[in-house]
Amino acid sequence: MSKPFSLSKHERLKSKKQIDALFLRGEAFFIFPYKIKYCFQAAEQSPQMHFGISVPKRNFKRAVDRNKLKRLSREVYRIQKVTLKDDLVKHQLSIQVMFIYTHSSILTFAELESVMIKCLEKLRGLIPNTL
């Protein structure tokens, strides 16, 4: 069993096919400043959590700013994701989730942390009982 706070390559959304499928079939909600696309699937062996973060070039022209936001968002998700994972294990589900940063200015680490807690609370509420 891996360490609880890790976020390695295997837990990220990477394949173009997976992302296309998520945007085609997934559902979405909005909590400032994130727009969240998600898709639950029945887990075959152990529950998988695939995570992605997107910062549009339209709002942030500089690559430095986009990298900064991606790093902050990844860090916040990494620390807070444990609760969601526990629930997924109970229901034997996998999740694919994509966070899209829609605001046009950079928020601090503390602000993003509180937002992420709310997001994950909502996702836990959306877990379907049967699939």
Add this chain to the structure above:
RNA sequence: AUUGCAAGUAAGGUUAUCGCUGAGGCUUCAUUGCCUAAGAGGAAAGUCUGGACAGCAUAGGGCAACAUACCACCUAACAGAUGGUGUUGGUUGAAGAACUGACAAGAUAGUGCCACAGAAAAUAACCGUGUUGACUUUUUAAAGUUGGCAUAAGGGUGAAAAUGUGAGGUAAGAGCUCAUGGGUAAGUAUGGCAACAUAUUUACCGGGUAAACCUUAUGUGCUGAAAUGUCAAAUAAGUGAGUGCUUGAGAACGGCCCGUUCGAUGCUCAUGGGUAGACAGAUACAUAUUGGUGGUGACAUCAAUAGUAGAUAAAUGGUAACCAUUCCAACUUGUUGGGAUAACAGAAUCCGGCUUAUUUACUUGUAGUAUUU
């Protein structure tokens, strides 16, 4: 000490903890876990340039296109750098000068263009000046009208008007002649590798524009890591139209033509189905630092030391404490408290340059100002 200009250097550190990326070692059914030492810039940017490297072509010729253009030198190469030459602008200065920027073959090879104004904008006769013929008037010597010839001294313009000034000369004038300046070309001497400078002799003097076309000289094969190679996966030699089979479609030869070679289950267009993953390329060299030698310098060379990112929805991060630097406030004048560590900005095949963005601190050179000795 301070101000301006120019050039350069640095870009916080340590510890704890939670993570990320690839490398090495041990381990495991398994990147499953553990350990070790690493992990973003001066511009990584713009993509403006020159190469390396790779693929295709190497059988040649012509045309076109593009680039470069004072001289020497550096370099793998360059539209770059260094040192100089000439012309010219800016800043400082009373000046000599100093610093800094721009430009550089050819207008006597040819073509085009030069608005408005002006007689005329390029092999100058509109007015004027001089001379001469005809006609008219009348006071018989002049005036007027008109034509021929000569003439670039003068003419309100314009960015620019035909080498400036003075003298001679002439019917009037004119580089027509002379003197002295200015410019162009060639020769000689001296200095310099050379551009060129100085002196001198001869000849010449009808504008500008080549960042208008162009001419001359030199150089350039095309493409670009989405290159390219290997493996895996998937399948359709699908359907329709056109064209062609030795009287040659088309391809190689990727700007065009000639020429050469290949060439038939072919080629072109439309429509439709499938795949779209992995590895290599890919990080050790025009490498960096220090020192010596040569050179005014760019740079070259020798020696020693070092190994220094390699991702791919894309790593290099978050939190906390301390130290260091710096700013502010208080007073005990070296302590306390509070704040900041920035601006521009994130490698994507790799190097050399150019350009642009940019904060704070420091260093050097140079010029000015003030004070002290």
Add this chain to the structure above:
RNA sequence: CGGGAGGUAGUUCAGCUCGGUAGAAUAUUUGGUUUGGGACCAAGGGGUCGCAGGUUCGAAUCCUGUCCUCCCGA
């Protein structure tokens, strides 16, 4: 990573090839017409031609550099 197009009045665009006057439509302002409005008619204002430097007597136009915007390519 590679390739291409553009920046001119508040807005949408001409003018650039071949250098000398910045123009059209629309919007806006004023006046007329109408009982009033719209439409129509007449007149007017509005421009550092993205920025900087250069060539030229003269630059929106030519050359160089630079900033910004948009598009295309697996």
